Amino acid sequence: MKYPEVLSIDQVLDQLDTFDAIIDARSPGEFALDHLPGAINAPVLDDDQRIRVGTIYKQVGSFEAKKLGAALVARNIARHIEELWIDQPREWRPLVYCWRGGNRSGSMAHILAKIGWPVVQLDGGYKAFRQEVNAALEQAPSLRFQVVCGTTGSGKSRLLEVLHAQGAQVLDLEQLAMHRGSVLGHLPSQPQPSQKAFENRIWQVLRRFDPSRPVFVEAESKKVGNLRVPAALMDTMRAADCIALTLSRSNRVRLLMEDYQHFLADPSSLNGQLEHLTQLHGREKIARWQAMSDAGQMPELVEQLLADHYDPAYLRSIDRNFIRYGQALPLALDDISEDAFAAAARQLIATCV
Numbered sequence: 556m557k558y559p560e561v562l563s564i565d566q567v568l569d570q571l572d573t574f575d576a577i578i579d580a581r582s583p584g585e586f587a588l589d590h591l592p593g594a595i596n597a598p599v600l601d602d603d604q605r606i607r608v609g610t611i612y613k614q615v616g617s618f619e620a621k622k623l624g625a626a627l628v629a630r631n632i633a634r635h636i637e638e639l640w641i642d643q644p645r646e647w648r649p650l651v652y653c654w655r656g657g658n659r660s661g662s663m664a665h666i667l668a669k670i671g672w673p674v675v676q677l678d679g680g681y682k683a684f685r686q687e688v689n690a691a692l693e694q695a696p697s698l699r700f701q702v703v704c705g706t707t708g709s710g711k712s713r714l715l716e717v718l719h720a721q722g723a724q725v726l727d728l729e730q731l732a733m734h735r736g737s738v739l740g741h742l743p744s745q746p747q748p749s750q751k752a753f754e755n756r757i758w759q760v761l762r763r764f765d766p767s768r769p770v771f772v773e774a775e776s777k778k779v780g781n782l783r784v785p786a787a788l789m790d791t792m793r794a795a796d797c798i799a800l801t802l803s804r805s806n807r808v809r810l811l812m813e814d815y816q817h818f819l820a821d822p823s824s825l826n827g828q829l830e831h832l833t834q835l836h837g838r839e840k841i842a843r844w845q846a847m848s849d850a851g852q853m854p855e856l857v858e859q860l861l862a863d864h865y866d867p868a869y870l871r872s873i874d875r876n877f878i879r880y881g882q883a884l885p886l887a888l889d890d891i892s893e894d895a896f897a898a899a900a901r902q903l904i905a906t907c908v
Contacts (some may be wrong), residue, residue, distance in 0.1 A: 559661075562675055600624065692788065722904075797879050801885070
């Protein structure tokens with residue numbers, strides 16, 4: 556076999572988990588937006604260097620740009636070899652890619668192959684990978700979804716976590732989006748991924764599912780925070796069988812108080828989020844809610860938010876958006892204890908076979 560071996564995205568996907576390393580040779584900025592599953596970033600040009608080379612290419616010419624680029628690339632690859640891979644054995648088999656599978660990954664793959672490693676270069680690079688992900692997500696997934704529906708605070712996300720722990724197949728879109736899905740759903744110190752990274756995460760999860768087994772997913776709107784759920788997936792979910800999860804309002808308040816502890820410590824953050832509801836509820840009501848937040852009246856505030864905002868919004872949307880909700884399987888929780896969620900998860904796994 557002659558190395559570097561150049562493989563198409565179809566060939567690589569079948570063996571993606573078998574590579575000893577997946578090396579993204581693009582710049583850190585490109586890598587941060589999205590990358591292949593499990594990839595590490597070993598840029599042959601960093602963000603500033605890419606700008607320098609590109610500027611010389613436009614203002615001076617390709618020959619001068621290539622000379623500078625070659626010197627920078629050689630130094631960067633040498634550093635990566637010394638710092639990351641110097642102890643790897645002869646049989647170490649990495650996959651290398653860049654944006655289109657051209658000069659950047661080609662330079663790195665060539666040097667690694669000359670050392671003697673059986674390196675593989677991805678033909679078409681990250682662009683080919685994104686085309687594969689887009690094509691897969693544009694098709695309605697051939698999976699049997701069970702959509703967990705329920706008013707805010709009824710424990711949908713907790714139930715998904717317990718289902719997953721018990722071995723069920725779970726697509727947790729809020730976890731993948733790093734957002735709890737409502738106007739107050741932003742998670743502190745956890746920025747949402749890019750749209751491409753979100754789609755990549757969804758694709759990774761979906762491709763590993765067994766079509767013969769149910770997939771549990773929470774009823775979501777078209778957006779989770781700032782991120783869009785792929786349209787074909789959304790359409791499939793909205794046509795799927797539903798589970799109607801119910802929990803008393805007092806227990807919902809307790810659960811939300813546990814899940815939104817960060818707002819208890821920083822009322823100003825909560826008040827800032829409440830501003831987004833002004834158009835729906837008017838300045839007077841928002842000011843009253845913000846005063847309750849400042850006074851530490853959190854259980855009372857949560858109760859009012861459920862009664863005046865979240866529950867009416869849910870009732871307006873659920874029948875319209877999930878066409879099988881009228882025939883939903885009822886599932887009542889009488890508590891928010893671990894035992895209660897574990898029992899509910901076992902019941903669903905036994906029922907939704």
